[in-house]
Amino acid sequence: MRFAFSDDQDLLASTLRDFLKKECTAEKVRALWEDVRGVRSMWSKLAELGVPGALVPEAQGGMGLDERDLVLLLEETGRAALPAPVVSTAAVGAPLVRDAGGPLAEEWLARIAAGDAVVAVAHPANPFVADAGEADLLVLHEGDSLHAVERGDVTVTRQPANDPARRLYSVAWRPSPATRIAAGADAVKLLDAALDRGALACAAQALGVADQLLTLAVAYAQQRQQFGRPIGSFQALQHKLADVKVRLEYARPVVYKASHALATGVAARSVDASHAKLAAVAAAQLAAKTALQVHGAIGYTWEQDLHLWMRRAWSLERDFGDVAFHEERVAAFVLAPGAPIGPGHTFPNR
Amino acid sequence: MDLFYTPAQDAFRAEARAWLAANVPATPLRSFDTADGARDHREWERRLNAGGWAMVPWPVEYGGRGANLLEWLIFEEEYYRAGAPKRINQNGIFLLGPTIMEFGTPEQKARFLPKIASSEEVWAQGWSEPNAGSDMAAITSTARVEGDSFVLRGQKTWASRGAFADWLFGLFRTDPASERHKGLTFVLVPLDAPGVTVRPIAQLDGETGFAEVFFDDARVPIANQLGERNKGWNVAMATAGFERGLMLRSPARFQSTARKLVELYRANEASAPRGCREDVVRCWMDAEAYALDTVRTVSRLLAGGRIGFEASLNKIFWSELDVRMHETALRILGHRGDLQPEAPAATGVGDWLDGWLFSLSGPIYAGTNEIQRNVIAERILGLPRSF
Numbered sequence: 216m217r218f219a220f221s222d223d224q225d226l227l228a229s230t231l232r233d234f235l236k237k238e239c240t241a242e243k244v245r246a247l248w249e250d251v252r253g254v255r256s257m258w259s260k261l262a263e264l265g266v267p268g269a270l271v272p273e274a275q276g277g278m279g280l281d282e283r284d285l286v287l288l289l290e291e292t293g294r295a296a297l298p299a300p301v302v303s304t305a306a307v308g309a310p311l312v313r314d315a316g317g318p319l320a321e322e323w324l325a326r327i328a329a330g331d332a333v334v335a336v337a338h339p340a341n342p343f344v345a346d347a348g349e350a351d352l353l354v355l356h357e358g359d360s361l362h363a364v365e366r367g368d369v370t371v372t373r374q375p376a377n378d379p380a381r382r383l384y385s386v387a388w389r390p391s392p393a394t395r396i397a398a399g400a401d402a403v404k405l406l407d408a409a410l411d412r413g414a415l416a417c418a419a420q421a422l423g424v425a426d427q428l429l430t431l432a433v434a435y436a437q438q439r440q441q442f443g444r445p446i447g448s449f450q451a452l453q454h455k456l457a458d459v460k461v462r463l464e465y466a467r468p469v470v471y472k473a474s475h476a477l478a479t480g481v482a483a484r485s486v487d488a489s490h491a492k493l494a495a496v497a498a499a500q501l502a503a504k505t506a507l508q509v510h511g512a513i514g515y516t517w518e519q520d521l522h523l524w525m526r527r528a529w530s531l532e533r534d535f536g537d538v539a540f541h542e543e544r545v546a547a548f549v550l551a552p553g554a555p556i557g558p559g560h561t562f563p564n565r
Numbered sequence: 566m567d568l569f570y571t572p573a574q575d576a577f578r579a580e581a582r583a584w585l586a587a588n589v590p591a592t593p594l595r596s597f598d599t600a601d602g603a604r605d606h607r608e609w610e611r612r613l614n615a616g617g618w619a620m621v622p623w624p625v626e627y628g629g630r631g632a633n634l635l636e637w638l639i640f641e642e643e644y645y646r647a648g649a650p651k652r653i654n655q656n657g658i659f660l661l662g663p664t665i666m667e668f669g670t671p672e673q674k675a676r677f678l679p680k681i682a683s684s685e686e687v688w689a690q691g692w693s694e695p696n697a698g699s700d701m702a703a704i705t706s707t708a709r710v711e712g713d714s715f716v717l718r719g720q721k722t723w724a725s726r727g728a729f730a731d732w733l734f735g736l737f738r739t740d741p742a743s744e745r746h747k748g749l750t751f752v753l754v755p756l757d758a759p760g761v762t763v764r765p766i767a768q769l770d771g772e773t774g775f776a777e778v779f780f781d782d783a784r785v786p787i788a789n790q791l792g793e794r795n796k797g798w799n800v801a802m803a804t805a806g807f808e809r810g811l812m813l814r815s816p817a818r819f820q821s822t823a824r825k826l827v828e829l830y831r832a833n834e835a836s837a838p839r840g841c842r843e844d845v846v847r848c849w850m851d852a853e854a855y856a857l858d859t860v861r862t863v864s865r866l867l868a869g870g871r872i873g874f875e876a877s878l879n880k881i882f883w884s885e886l887d888v889r890m891h892e893t894a895l896r897i898l899g900h901r902g903d904l905q906p907e908a909p910a911a912t913g914v915g916d917w918l919d920g921w922l923f924s925l926s927g928p929i930y931a932g933t934n935e936i937q938r939n940v941i942a943e944r945i946l947g948l949p950r951s952f
Contacts, residue, residue, distance in 0.1 A: 216574060216635055218857070218864040224566075283566050434944050446947040448648035450935075460941055461878050468857035469850075477567045489792050490850050546846045549827055556815035556849065557824030558642035559578070561856045564568040 216562070218468070220287065227285035231264055235295035241520035243315045248296045248379040251349055255333075258299050262330025266292075266301065267465060270310045275324035277309070281478035282412070286419045286471060293423025293531075296523045298380030300333045300346040302534065305561035306416035307409050308334025311354055314405060315396050319363050323352055336409055337386065340536045347371045347384035354396075354409075355388060361402040362394040379527035411477055411488040413535030418470045418488075420533045421495035428502035428524050429528075432509040452509055459502045466494035481563035486548045496538065499528035577632070578639045584616055585647035597653040598772035603687075606653035612683035618684040620658060627666075627674060627683025634863040637707060638815065639693060645817035655725055657681040657688035659812035661734050668751075677753070690784040691721040691735025691754070691778060692801070698723075699936050701736075702745040702798070703726075708737035708897075710750055713787050715739075717760070717780035725930070727776025728765035731756055736797045743795065751790040751797035760784065770922045777835045805932060806872045809861075812884045813931065816856035823852035824889050825915065829894055832913065837897045844893045845874035851886045854877075874944040877937035884927030884934060891921035 220228075238260065247253045261267060269285045271277020278284070285306060292301045300308075309327050310332065312320050326332035329530050335350035347353055348371045353364045364429040369388040397405055433456060436447030446452055473491035503525040514521045521538045532538065549556055570578070594609060595602035613619045614628065622637040623629020631639070652658060662681050665673055680686040697703040706719025721735055733754045740748030756763055760783030765773035792800035802874070807813070830837060830845045866872070894917040895902035902918060904911035928934040942948040 216860070216864075218861045219868065220566060292646070302843075407884050429946075433948060436948060438778075445949050447942075448951050449737055450939070450942075450951045453948055453951055454935070454938040456948070457938040457941035458882075460945060461881050464878050465851070465854045465858055465882055467863045469854050471566065471859050472568060477588050479569075490853065492855060493850065542843060542846060543851060546842060549846050549849050550831060550842070552831075554827070556820075556827060558645045558820045559639075561816075561820070561853060561860075562568050562570065 217490075218471070220283075220471075224284055224287055227265075227284065228291055230292045231266065231288050232294065234260075234264060235291060235297060237297040239297050239298075241523055244296050244298055244523050245378065254299055254349065256463055257297075258333065261299065262328070267305045267330050268309065268328025269277075269305055271313060271324050271328040275320075277324065277328040282415060282474040283478045284353065286415065286474035288417050289419035290423040290426075293420030294427045294529065296380065296424070296427070296527050298429060300349065302337070302413060302416040302420065303336055303346040303350070304332075304334045307336045307413045308352070308354065310412060311336060311405055311409050312352075314408065315361075315363075317396070319396050326351070327338075330469040335384075338406060338409055338535065340410055340413075340540065341534060343374050343383035344371075344386050345384075345534070346382050347372060347386050348382060353386065353388070355390075356402070356406060357390040358429050359402055360390070360395050360398040361405055362388075362390050363396045364388050364394050368394075376530060379529045379532040380523075380527070393414065407485070410535055414488040414492040414541065415470070415473050415477055417531045417534050418466075418473065418491040418495035419498040420526065421492075422463070422467060422470055424524050424527045424531065425459070425466070425495070425499040425502040428506040428521075428528065429456065429459050429463065429498070431524070432459075432502075432506035434513075437508050446509070455505045456509065459498070459505050462498040462501050466491075466498040467495040476563065479563075483548070483563060486545055489536070489544040492536065493538060493541050493545070496528075496532045499531060504530040566951075572627050574639060575638065576681065577636050578643060581618065581640050582647070584618060585643055585649055587617060588612060588616060589647045589649045592916040594619070594650045596772055597651060597726075598768070598774040600729065603653060605768070606650055607684055607687065609650045610652070610654060614683040615773065619677055619684070620662070622676070623662065623666075627662075627678035627898075634811075634866060635860070636861065638817075638863060641815040641817040653683065653726065653729075653755060654687045655685040655813060656690050656730075656734075657684070657686065657732075660690070660804050660807050661688050663807045663812065663935060664734075664751075664800060665791065667803055668800050672788070673704050673753075673791065686731045687729065689724045689727040689730035689733045689756070689776070689778075691724050691733040693723045694720055695722055695881070700931050701801075702730060702749075704736055704738060704749060706735075706737050707741065708739050708750055709741075710908040711784075712785065714784040715750075715787060715789070717752070717754065717783045717785065720779050722775075723766075723930075724763075724778040725774065725778045727763055727778055728773040733778060734791070736801055739797075739899075740795050746798040748795050749797040749801075750794050751791040751800040752785060754780075754783070754785050758783045758785060769925065771921060775808055782938070806876045811859065811866075811872060811876070812878075814879075816852065816859045819855055819883055819886055821854040822887065822920070823849045826894055829897055829917070833897050836899065838899070841893060841897050844889070846894075848890045848893060851882070852890075855883055855886065858882075874940055877932075877940040877945070881928075881934050881937050881941075884924075884931075886928050887924040888921075891917060891924045 265278040268277030269280045273279035312323050332351040334352045335344050335347040336354045337344045355362050369386050371384040374383040439446050471493040473487040476487040577679050581720045594605040597603050597606040620629035621632045621640045625631040708715040736749045737752050739750040762779040765776045768774040
């Protein structure tokens with residue numbers, strides 16, 4: 216039992232953090248909103264750091280890591296509001312292709328790891344498919360089967376969302392025996408794993424988003440003067456910001472625990488993923504609301520960068536299961552007769 | 566990151582569970598804030614100590630079991646799971662003990678720690694004064710040096726466990742010219758010393774859980790000074806860190822309440838008002854989050870880290886969670902929730918009413934949550950001082 220990241224994991228995260236600080240400025244985020252090629256070029260650079268292939272085995276050119284390593288990287292992409300297919304490809308698509316195995320994995324894993332292929336995954340929890348328009352490979356579901364379809368074989372319709380960095384599409388396509396990669400229980404298993412990984416990824420990004428929103432709000436409160444003093448000296452604002460910090464720091468271990476649960480495949484992993492998403496998204500929502508209030512009118516402008524992270528916080532709430540969905544999953548576990556809850560049940564059996 | 570227990574930790578849990586199953590009293594003890602209950606609880610502590618379970622994380626030489634903090638958390642889980650009695654000497658075992666280990670002389674460690682472990686000496690806190698509550702640096706009680714004694718004058722109040730304790734630890738002003746945080750010394754005071762008067766105060770629940778303590782030229786040996794003269798503030802802050810940050814409120818306490826809340830909801834599902842279901846589940850999640858964070862803290866401490874200002878985050882989180890859990894329980898119970906346990910119609914009400922009254926003290930004691938928010942704002946977030 217050791218609830219801490221290794222030096223290697225911390226180093227990997229801080230390397231990505233430094234990279235994004237330089238390469239993914241707020242100005243750049245705005246520029247990438249309508250620059251598909253720019254996103255691709257950013258994705259290639261991230262491939263050099265190992266992000267797209269973090270969960271791809273080393274034999275296919277990936278990093279061969281697990282969710283415990285990826286979670287900190289995802290957090291950094293949230294901190295930078297990185298407008299790239301991190302969740303769809305690195306966190307969900309790559310391990311799905313890996314787990315599906317067979318010719319699909321053979322054909323795509325190396326390309327994913329190299330940053331040459333973007334994967335979009337449709338899931339019943341998401342009415343639209345993120346990054347479908349830019350994807351090379353789409354994993355789509357139909358009845359009880361799962362299909363892999365190339366971009367050229369689908370018709371996509373963009374559904375502009377509140378966050379311009381969020382690329383949502385409706386997808387029209389035709390399943391065929393040739394596109395089918397799994398059916399029945401196998402398909403359900405892959406989809407369930409995708410949902411858990413998607414929820415964890417959103418949670419990890421939400422941590423980074425919340426942390427950045429808090430940092431921006433604190434910086435503004437330190438610098439903005441009213442009544443002849445920094446507004447950050449007023450308890451009315453201090454206590455709001457302190458509450459954000461409390462929510463954020465108590466979401467963190469929940470998200471990290473879920474990364475362990477998914478990496479080790481323990482029985483309660485779905486409950487852990489749901490709890491992680493609920494805790495992190497709640498922290499991000501509170502951070503967004505508070506940061507806006509601390510900034511006042513300037514925070515309500517398009518020019519101020521604050522909304523880059525606010526919009527991210529809002530959109531993460533919906534992806535891979537909303538609050539109601541995840542609360543219900545946790546409730547079903549907690550309220551079941553004989554549920555393993557209470558002191559001594561926090562950590563899984565090996 | 567490895568979140569599985571080792572076979573040795575599993576064995577430790579099994580050993581603790583077996584001992585507790587054989588020794589925890591079948592019927593709950595009376596409240597330790599009553600004279601009879603205090604006696605019962607001291608008796609329980611004697612038994613716990615004889616079994617070698619009183620101070621799990623302390624070194625063996627001071628009456629402990631020599632286990633590490635992770636094992637302590639495991640023990641705490643089993644302790645709450647077994648429904649074992651509250652710890653009457655929590656001020657001593659969780660707050661003063663660690664402080665003596667950090668600041669005490671070898672003589673002080675040998676003199677005080679074993680009797681804390683056995684609860685032969687039960688401790689009260691002596692921080693607040695009538696005009697020094699949240700503003701603790703406004704302390705005016707003095708300790709004047711005369712020969713090899715301190716002569717204490719002044720008044721402490723809200724001394725938790727004061728009514729039935731043997732000793733009190735607290736801050737006294739040793740430098741009469743000093744102001745605020747400077748010139749204070751941490752002193753250990755026997756409550757039976759001539760010149761010390763303890764007057765119990767009834768709390769919101771009617772029991773004498775705290776007391777005011779008067780010092781009229783009470784003499785205590787200079788050897789009872791803990792840490793450096795005039796540097797008592799630092800010693801007190803370390804104690805507060807243990808209190809807010811880790812020891813006083815181990816997660817098992819809140820997980821146990823959360824589990825009972827789930828059971829209460831399940832027993833009253835049909836009659837529970839709307840919204841209770843979600844609130845119950847949220848409480849469970851927060852209790853888990855608190856447990857997870859604590860293990861993370863302990864992992865950090867075991868790697869050589871220290872408890873810092875983040876203790877203020879803990880204190881807000883657990884105290885507000887505790888209130889929320891009890892409020893939710895009373896909402897589920899409806900009109901029954903307002904009945905005293907002896908009321909004929911009070912079936913299945915458990916001790917939620919009492920627990921709720923106690924939970925309301927959580928955001929006040931160990932430094933009000935407003936003070937904690939100030940600490941977070943200034944010390945963690947780096948915002949300018951508010952006053």
